Structure formats: structure tokens, C-alpha cells
Amino acid sequence: MSPQSTQHLNELPAGARGVVRHIEPADEALHRLMAMGLCVGRELEVVRPGNPLIVRLLGARVGVAGRLARHVIIERHA
DSSP states (O other): OOOOOEEEGGGOOTTOEEEEEEEOOOSSHHHHHHHTTOOTTOEEEEEEOSSSEEEEETTEEEEEOHHHHTTEEEEEOO
């Protein structure tokens, strides 16, 4: 089994899937992301990179501002 890599959410290409492993501290990032359902342990898929970045999360598409996405560390699925 190959080791899994981590990247910031804003660095992932379309179609990338993974699990949120960490959210870096920022003034508002943690609270806003959690309100959208994006929290540690949650699986997601990048639908469209950019700003806003669109992810599939909990069966819905959610737009995440680039300034927030750069605080989210994702462990990519192979």
C-alpha cells in the first residue's frame, strides 16, 4: 500500500478525493468551515478548483473561498 500524501485543499485538482486531517488556525476559518460541514474527519471531493473552490461534501456541493481553503489539510486517497 502506498503512503498517502497531504495537501492544502486549495492545491488539489478537480476529481481529487480525500479526508480532512487538519484545519490550520485562522481568525475566522475554523468556524466558517465547520458551519459548512467541513471539519476534521470529513470526506470530500474537489468538483472544481479555483476561487471559490467547489467541493462535494455530505452529498451537496459547497463553495469554499480560496482564503479559507488554504487552511484545510487534506489526506488524499490513492
